[in-house]
Amino acid sequence: MSTTKINITKALATACTCLTGVSANAETKPWYIDLAAMNYIEQDRNTGVEFLINGKRELDDGDAFSFLVEFDVVTGATPNGATASNVPQTFTTASGNGTYSVGANELPVDDTHMDTRMSLGTVYESEINSNFKISYDTRLSMEFDYFSLGGGVEFLYDFNQHNTTLFTGINGEYNRVHPVGGTPDPLVSMPPPNTFQPRGDASVTRRQSGVHIGFNQIINKNSLMQFKYSYSNASGYLTDPYKILSLIDDQNANSLGATVDYLFENRPDQREIQSVFFAYKLNTQGGVADISYRYYWDEWDIKSNTLDMKYRIKLEQRFFIQPHLRIYGQSSADFYRYNLNTSEPLPEYASADLRLGEFDAYTVGFKYGKSYSEGRSHTIGVEYYTQRGDSNPDTAVGLQRQQDLYPALNTLIFTWNYSYMW
Template identity: 25%
Template structure:
């Protein structure tokens, strides 16, 4: 839940305003950044399954489903300023998190790491609201923005704020950007049921977590058909970086088994600081009016021992003037964190440990396909709203650890007359 939450916040905190260049417009006329109010209705459905749940110590069901409807409203305040409001509700059911207390379900069913408990912890809702304000200079060569976000989950609360500055020069063929964000999070720590009354168990004394990020971006139009960009992101986190309800079992301590469930000897213990660096680049090549090629590569490293490589390719194929297909492929590989070991392989003499397979050594492949309909003139109307775009995407994700996931996402964009 922590990773999904952070991911959502990180995604909603980064905002880009696209600028259009009109060579036929005289200098006396200033084109509006956004001509009229736009409303996007987005939704996604995510499902996954695997056998390495961190909640039960690295062995157990990872079955999870998540449904997230989102509304994004972009409002032009005047020629130069745009206000964007983004609100989403993420409702999920998790078999693994239900086993925070594996004994609160059906009394006629034995507790097992591979069977979801029917208790209250199997469901939750994450609510997120973010606001972004952006201002463009008269010549449209400078753009600054400020953003704020708040998110709430049953065991987690976060506020975030930040801003960005973008400069275009060289007749808008070159762009440089800098962005910074801060997230201040607070846990309401919930521990595995068997440890709550254990006199030997030591709860976390600090339930806060702070994240600070700085990003630099550079893009260049290299030719009529080729565009490239580079980016660097630096992130520092401090505070409670462990997930309080994720168990660890020690190999040198006798297993305590109730029904079919191995109780935890402790929860995961991770450092209270983390430093991350990610550097990446993109190349977009427009082969012709029908086919384009978009490539992406990123290298990531942190002081927990994880190094990763991401490579992605997408080939938009314009089949008509309004319909485009989006086949894609993504490869990901990472090394394990220094503190990771599988189920029941840590030792009680260690100070830091986790059995979360998100921090393990693994490779992953993702296959994607999408289709979109775009009408820049928004001829089709529903009341006062013109239909601008319909988009549908599907992605299939597979790890060599056995985790498999599917993501269905779609959106409809309207322009208000």
């Protein structure tokens, strides 16, 4: 199960042509095919490659079928949750049979992992009448230590001369996690290699269900908008079995801030998630502007704001360029800790996963491409992603004040996309 990689499925979606509304000629070339690839490179951390095939076919009776196939590989160095120290550190691998080490004043990362994932998805759109459609989707995803199966149904109703579309849907997902070495007991010490490893079940499950409702509105011939509210509930094993926390000495003056132990993290087994999303598209004489905003909040007290802006500029001979800017900020989970202290009793829940901390992130980049005849298009893109948190919090003590407790993450993202009728 990948623990730190960027959500490259969502990132690739921005590089792929949207299939909604594609009209295929069923007699000659009934399929609309989208091919895409991505390579992202994190500075001193992970490297990932993803390949995607997306296809859609409109059927004679107004129905439509689409599919999605994805394959990705992630390798490199993943932060394990421990904090940097003024001395070298050694950690036990997840299997319990080996170790990996980092130098003094270095971010503790696990460089022994390699993760592969294959996912399949299908969508069938059934046209009940000219104003009403039902869409059914299924999803299957497999990793070496993770299995996910999901599905959903969405209802879409057009009125106001097809200028307004109301939609609502439900979805569900079943996940089975079988970590290397089994699930560790919560907030217990990481044992030395080749010793008894106190572990729980070899595999555990998590479930998630959700509902959404919203509308699309054509404002005029040059603009449209969308609003969407989503609610979901996740339950079961929501802990990351590969994450740990440093236990810091905050009592002894001679070793103030020194790491004395490593404990496995523990998260709540329940998480309610809500979000609202608004998007606006405007066709100008020189291009197309696309602006969206998303507000997210959940039961773990994480709140986030996302502002995404793109502008597709038409160039000569069907070429185009599309600058992109994304601004993101989130608060930390209520159980997020940079580390634990020896003077304090162990909390019920604690995690040092950087993704649960407070941070700001920015993405800037562009796509460049060309549209051809018969629905073909070809694009390439490059983006730069940077993430920043509080590296020197007030809670740091002693030697910890000399360390970067929230190292910056810088990532280069390259995308390629080719769409055609087949």
